[in-house]
Amino acid sequence: MPAQGRRPDFPTLLVVILLAGPVLAGLAGTFLPAFGYLPVLGYTSLSLDPLRDLFEMPGLTKSVLLSFGTGLAASILSLAIVLVFTAGWSETRTFQRLTRFLSPLLSVPHAAAAIGLAFLIAPSGFLVRLFSPWATGWTRPPDLLILNDPAGLAMTFGLVAKEVPFLFLMTLAALNRPHIKEFYKAGASLGYGRMSVFFKVVLPQIYPLIRLPMLAVIAYSTSVVDVAQILGPTTPAPLAPRLVAWMNDPDLSKRLMASAGALLQLFVSACALLTYLGLERLAGIWQRARHGSGRRRRQDFLARQAGLYPMILIVAVMMLSIALLALWTAARSWWFPAIAPQKWGFGRMADAFGMGAPALAATLALAFASAGIATALTLWLLDDRSVRNVSTQGKLNVLIFLPLLLPQISFLFGLQMLFLVGGLSGTFVAVLLAHLVFVFPYAFLALSDPWNRLDPRYAKVATSMGASRARVFWQVRLPLLLRPVLVTFAVAAAVSVGQYLPTLMIGAGRIVTVTTESVALASGGNRQVAALYAVLQLIIPLMTFVLAALVPSLVFRNRAAMRLER
Known part of the structure; x- marks a missing residue:
C-alpha cells in the first residue's frame, strides 16, 4: 500500500495542466498587451496608453x-x-x-x-x-x-x-x-x-x-x-x-x-x-x-x-x-x-442546411471529441482517486471550477495571442483544447456525484477475488455507471456545442460552428435561417441525451427479469 501511495498522480497532474495551464498562460497573454507590450505587432515597451485609451471610450461606465x-x-x-x-x-x-x-x-x-x-x-x-x-x-x-x-x-x-x-x-x-x-x-x-x-x-x-x-x-x-x-x-x-x-x-x-x-x-x-x-x-x-x-x-x-x-x-x-x-x-x-x-415551405430549409453542413460537421466533431476526452479523463481521475482512497472534494474542486470562476474573455484574449505566436491559431486542435477547458468541469461535476454514491463493496469483492484494477473498472464500475457516464458525455457535448466565444476567438474565423453562425444570423432579417441554425444547435444535445437514455436499455435488456417486484 505505501508503494501504491507514492505512485505519480498522473490524472491530477494532467487536469492541472489542462485547466490551470491555459488559464494562467491566457491571463499572462492578456496582462502584458494591456500595458502596451505585444512584440508580434511591434509594441516592445511597456506603456499605460492602452488603459488611457480604454477609459476615454464613450459609454464605458454604462457598459x-x-x-x-x-x-x-x-x-x-x-x-x-x-x-x-x-x-x-x-x-x-x-x-x-x-x-x-x-x-x-x-x-x-x-x-x-x-x-x-x-x-x-x-x-x-x-x-x-x-x-x-x-x-x-x-x-x-x-x-x-x-x-x-x-x-x-x-x-x-x-x-x-x-x-x-x-x-x-x-x-x-x-x-x-x-x-x-x-x-x-x-x-x-x-x-x-x-x-x-x-x-x-x-x-x-x-x-x-x-x-x-x-x-x-x-x-x-x-x-x-x-x-x-x-x-x-x-x-x-x-x-x-x-x-x-x-x-x-x-x-x-x-x-x-x-x-x-x-x-x-x-x-x-x-x-x-x-x-x-x-x-x-x-x-x-x-x-x-x-x-x-x-x-x-x-x-x-x-x-x-x-x-x-x-x-x-x-x-x-x-x-x-x-x-x-x-x-x-x-x-x-x-x-x-x-x-x-x-405558407409552409422546406425549400429554404434544405438550402440552408446544405450551406450549414460544414458548420454542423465542425460542431459535431468538436462536441464528440471534447466530450469523449473530458468523460474519459474524468473516469480516469475518479478511478485513480478511488484506488488511492483520496477525496475528490476540496482543493481539486476549486481547481476544476477555475475556468468557470473567471470571465472567459479575461484569458481567451491572451490564449488567442499565444496560439497565434505558436502557429496554432485557427486550427481544430487549438479550438478543441479551448473547448476542453470549459467542458471538463461540467463532465466532472456531472459524474463525480454518481461515482461517489456507488457502493465501494462491489470493487472490494471483485478485488478480493483476484480481479485487477483494470478488470474492476471495465467489468464492475463501468457497467454499473453506464447510464451516468453516457449522461456525462451528453452534458459535455451540450456544453461544447454552446461554446461561442472560445470558438470565435481561438478559431480565428476558420473554424465555424452552428453556434457562431446562429449568433451572427440572429441580428439579420432572415428569421427562418436564424431559427434553422438555432435548431441545429438543439439537435446535437438532444441526440446525445436520447442515446444516453436508449443505450443502457438496450445493453441491459436481458437483465429485466432480475428486477425485484415491490
Missing part, C-alpha cells in the same frame, strides 16, 4: 454597470427562484413533474435559447401576435423597445431562463444526501412548516455544494457575449461584447485596448463575486438571528405559490421558445399579426 448589474441580478434572481421552489415543493409530485421539464432544458445552448426568446417577446413576436389585433388594435408591430432595451431587462430575463435549470439541477444533486428526508420529518414533528424546515435546517447542509456553481454562474453572467449580442443593449453594449468588437477591429492597435478592457472585465466580475459573498454573509447573519426566534411559520401557502409560478413561467417560456424555433424553420411566409405561418 461596466450593465455587465455588473444584469449579471449579478440575473444570478441572484435565478438562485432565489430555485431555492424558494425547492423549499416549497420538494418531495412532491409537482416537483417531480417540473424536474422532467427542467432537466432537458439544461442542454439548450444559450444562443439558441436567446434566439427563441427573441422570437417570443419581440415587438413582432408571438406574444404580441397572440393579442393582436383583437385586443391591442395593432396591425403593425408596435414601436416598443423590448429587445435590446437600454436597461438590459430582456438580457437579464434570458439569463435567468437559462441559469435556473442549471442551478436547479445542482440543488437537486445536493439534495441527494443522506438524512435530508429525516430533517423534513423531524421539522414537521416539531410543528415547523415545509419552507421553514428547508431554510433553517436543509439549506445550511446543502448550500456549500451549491456555492461554487453559483459563483460560476455570476462569473459567466457578468461577462456573457452571445446572449448580450442577441438580447442586450447596443447603445452602448455591455462590456464583453464591446471587447470582442475591439479585438476584431481592423485597427490592430485596438487589440491593446481590448486587452486592457479584458482586465477591466476581470475586475467587474470579481466585484460582482465579492458583492455576492458580502450579501451571502449578511444573509447568514440574518438567518442565524431568525433561528433563535422559534417561529414555526406553519402557514406557508402563499410563499409556496410564490415559488411555484416563476418556475412554471420559466419552463413555459423556454418550451414555447423552442417550439417557435421549430415553427420558424418551416415558415415560408409569416406576416404580422398572423398567429401562425400563412
